[in-house]
Amino acid sequence: MLNSAPLHIYRASAGSGKTFLLASEYLCLLFENPYKYREILAVTFTNKATEEMKERILGELKKIAKGTSTPYSRIIQERFPQLQDTTALQVAADRIYRTILHDYAKFSVSTIDSFVQQVIRSFAFEIGLDAGFELQLNQDIVKEELADRLFELLESSQELLDWIRSIAIDRIDAGQNWDFRSELLSLASEIFQERFYRFEENMRSLENPTAAFDRLKKFMQDHVKNVEETMRNFGQQGNDIIQHDGIDRSFFSGGKNSFINYFNKIQKKEYKATVTVLNARDNLATWTTVKAAPEVKEAVANIYPTLNSCLSQALDYYEAQTFSYQTAKAILRKLNNLSLLRILADQLGDYRRDNNVLLISDTQQLLRELVKDNEVPFIYEKIGNRYQHFLLDEFQDTSRFQWDNFKPLLEQSVAVGAYNLVVGDVKQSIYRWRNGDWRLLQSQVKQDIGSQLVQEASLQENYRSRASIIDFNNTLFSRIPALLQQDFSNEMSQVPDTSIQERLLRKSYFTIIEEAYKDVLQEKPVNCQQGGKVEIQFFEKENSQAPTSWK
Helix, strand or coil, rough: CCCCCCCEEEEEECCCCHHHHHHHHHHHHHHHCCCHHEEEEEEEEHHHHHHHHHHHHHHHHHHCCCCCCCHHHHHHHHHHHHHHHHHHCCCCCCCCHHHHCCCHHCCCCHHHHHHHHHHHHCCCCCCCCCCCCCEECCCCHHHHHHHHCCCCCCCCHHHHHHHHHHHHHHHHHHHCCCHHHHHHCCCCCCHHCHHHHHHHHHHHHHHCHCCCCCHHHHHHHHHHHCCCCCCCHHHHHHHHHHHHHHCCCCHHEEEEHCCHHHHHHHCCCCCCCCHHHHHCCHHHHCCCCCCCCCHHHHHHHHHHHHHHHHHHHHHHHHHHHHHHHHHHHHHHHHHHHHHHHHHHHHHHHHHHHHCCEHHHHHHHHHHHHHHHHHHHHHHHHHHHCCCCEEEEHCCCCCEHHHHHEEEEEHHHHHHHCCEEEEEHHHHHHHHHHECCCCCHHEEEEEHHHHHEEEEEEECCCCCCCHHHHHHHHHHHHHHHHHHHHHHHHHHHCCCCCCCHHHHHCCCCCCCCCHCCCCCCCCCCCCCCCCCCCCEEEEECCCCCCCEEEEC
């Protein structure tokens, strides 16, 4: 255990022993005080991992109590010199083991969701919940119920009927089946996302949501129309200049790919300028070929001032409007869905009340409100345990909401100098569909708690893989991040809106991939076995030939 700070953050790649680390630290805390288990909350992400952690801790205690020498017992003896005597260690382990078994309910190793549910049930009265409320875990049941409720509303809500008709027409225009039920069920999945609660709050703050949506739609439509008409006028103006002077389009270099075709394209709403168009701006030399006849060059030179001015204005205008124009188009594409989502939000409230249920996603929001409005000790008292130590596993899959809920608890613990542990690996973040945010482990926790209170370290050795596998992983993952970062940076450098690039720069996106993988290299333990096999398969898209492979 590192002793310089109360919160330790370990970044641990696959096979590096993070579960061993968490279990060993838990055991060491137990040997400080046989009743310490009542003050420790160990959090994992799955029920299976929870049971495995409990079995490991109790199993190791039982082994040590019987006199078996294990890696854990050696760590405990190094940490506690007074337990160097084997008999003293056995007696202490036996006492802890029996104490936990006789008070098993206070042995707190759980998933995040289980812990949150425990807190919410403790506060059911305070937050106005019926003590017999049901926690609905099946998302499909909720989505089907909400879809049925919406269809029932079609008979009484002209507003909803108009929106449904609009969506159906859009689907037909896009060559899709008019039956949008599958799309509606997909949209209903949003109610299980953390961002949905911000949407609900915003809807409740509107005095007349329908009027607000109508105003937004008209504003966006007017903006899109204004940009498109302005660009169309630039295109017409450019073509008029060419025709007025009787210039043949063949006079310009490039033929079909000539920059001059840009004036036709922007009349067709094709606004992206090619490299040829950008190079032609303020550069008369590119407008005709070197071999062009003198009279051709003269004719082109005569219209250059006015035509180049028109081209520059068109490019400048679209560059200035790109962000707002594309944003407006994106909003208009999704506005019908947002309107339906607002009605879903209303129906969800009715569904909760009618069935006396909470969604699993509701519990995180409720705990967030509890933590925000109450002192942390009060929460401890209600749930029956006064936790002093938090051991959080697989932290790369923690969401912002979950961190907001745990942060006050950690802050309270850190404030009194108690030991806490966070373990994870940003490279293994797999719960982004549940709003998992690997940036928390990467930097946010340290920033929120305070760098002076945080000790960071990495588990470098890979105990799971053979030597060749480790070598391959090190080679692959030491090169890929730089390539991905370069590809991203090159693509973003082409974005004309400088404000976007400035935001990306402020949020460190031009270094974020390499930063996330900076500790990717793993070392081989002393007893690492040689050999190993790697097989890679490259899968083509659908309707293609069988995958190729390389070994």
